[in-house]
Amino acid sequence: MANGNGARKLPGQLVTIERHILERQKLHPDATGDLTRILQDIALAGKLIASHTTQAGLAEVLGTTNEINVQGEEVQKLDEISNDILFRLNDHTGRLAAMVSEEASDILHIPDKYPTGKYVLSFDPLDGSSNIDYNVSVGTIFAIHRRKSPIGERGTLEDCTQKGRDIVAAGYILYGSSTMFVYSAGHSVNGFTLDPQIGEFILSHPDIKIPAKPKYFSANLGYQQHWSPGVQKFTGWVQGEDGGPELGLRYIGSMVADFHRTLLSGGIFYYPANIHDKKRPNGKLRLLYEVNPLSFIMEQAGGAASDGHQSPLDIQPNGLHHRTPFFVGNKELVAQAEKFIEQYG
Ligand code: AHM
Ligand code: MG
Numbered sequence: 001m002a003n004g005n006g007a008r009k010l011p012g013q014l015v016t017i018e019r020h021i022l023e024r025q026k027l028h029p030d031a032t033g034d035l036t037r038i039l040q041d042i043a044l045a046g047k048l049i050a051s052h053t054t055q056a057g058l059a060e061v062l063g064t065t066n067e068i069n070v071q072g073e074e075v076q077k078l079d080e081i082s083n084d085i086l087f088r089l090n091d092h093t094g095r096l097a098a099m100v101s102e103e104a105s106d107i108l109h110i111p112d113k114y115p116t117g118k119y120v121l122s123f124d125p126l127d128g129s130s131n132i133d134y135n136v137s138v139g140t141i142f143a144i145h146r147r148k149s150p151i152g153e154r155g156t157l158e159d160c161t162q163k164g165r166d167i168v169a170a171g172y173i174l175y176g177s178s179t180m181f182v183y184s185a186g187h188s189v190n191g192f193t194l195d196p197q198i199g200e201f202i203l204s205h206p207d208i209k210i211p212a213k214p215k216y217f218s219a220n221l222g223y224q225q226h227w228s229p230g231v232q233k234f235t236g237w238v239q240g241e242d243g244g245p246e247l248g249l250r251y252i253g254s255m256v257a258d259f260h261r262t263l264l265s266g267g268i269f270y271y272p273a274n275i276h277d278k279k280r281p282n283g284k285l286r287l288l289y290e291v292n293p294l295s296f297i298m299e300q301a302g303g304a305a306s307d308g309h310q311s312p313l314d315i316q317p318n319g320l321h322h323r324t325p326f327f328v329g330n331k332e333l334v335a336q337a338e339k340f341i342e343q344y345g
Pocket of ligand 2: 102124126127128290
């Protein structure tokens with residue numbers, strides 16, 4: 001378990017992700033196993049995507065996007081490849097009513113030739129993909145809801161635009177110096193590291209809790225002039241103004257990586273509203289498949305999330321690609337951001 005200073009107590013036995021998910025399922029005697037299998041399919045997708053991201057630097061050799069590679073095939077962008085992997089591993093299983101992806105403007109329906117199921121899967125297949133060319137970590141983010149419409153029919157917009165509060169499981173896969181799968185189905189957050197020798201995710205970070213003492217703040221200060229007075233005030237405060245905590249700054253620009261560090265080190269990540277930028281009045285991040293899964297994980301790990309006023313989990317999405325300002329990390333820091341925003345706007 002993370003103890004706040006980086007040292008962790010490893011579990012006594014080797015626990016694979018499959019074993020862990022199955023053992024958690026036993027806690028719910030009425031479970032049919034569908035959720036378990038969806039999580040296993042996402043873990044498999046993570047391994048396949050990781051095998052592509054680790055080859056990213058070879059694009060020059062194997063062919064770049066829109067080019068023909070040595071096998072004579074057109075080379076796809078990594079975010080499209082990741083999207084296809086997630087969709088194709090999940091479209092035929094009879095477990096999902098529909099999917100939502102950052103890569104698709106509309107609902108991804110289950111093809112008519114396959115049965116539909118009782119869950120909805122939302123994902124950002126490769127978040128931070130603009131960083132790929134610089135060999136910087138990227139990630140997959142996902143959330144799972146129970147459908148609302150009757151089983152056997154096509155999934156609906158109402159199924160796909162449920163509040164984050166109704167998430168049944170969520171997580172992310174980080175493709176960094178190692179590949180990690182972090183998920184929660186409620187009650188706790190657990191992290192697994194891919195052992196590339198054996199191709200298995202092994203429990204490496206059991207029962208993750210955000211450390212009580214925050215270490216870093218994380219935001220793109222290049223946009224500070226576009227932030228509201230309250231957010232500017234908060235940014236001064238985290239750096240020590242008005243008795244604030246004097247945190248160090250870290251910003252990768254790849255949210256899964258920035259979030260993962262915040263979760264393990266303590267601190268706050270934020271992507272606020274850009275009040276002077278007509279293109280991004282609500283910031284950049286998407287509620288359904290970026291903000292809500294990470295808010296769910298952070299709350300399960302003892303931290304908090306906010307849009308500046310309330311938990312994003314309580315916002316009713318106004319569409320598949322609803323954008324929202326986002327603050328996530330230690331409870332006290334998120335509460336302080338809300339306080340400054342209320343006071344100064
Ligand atoms: P993307 O979904 O197009 O990859 O954009 C989301 C990413 C996040 O990973 C990251 O937090 C943010 O964009 C960085 O944006 P910026 O470059 O504006 O700081
Ligand atoms: Mg994204």
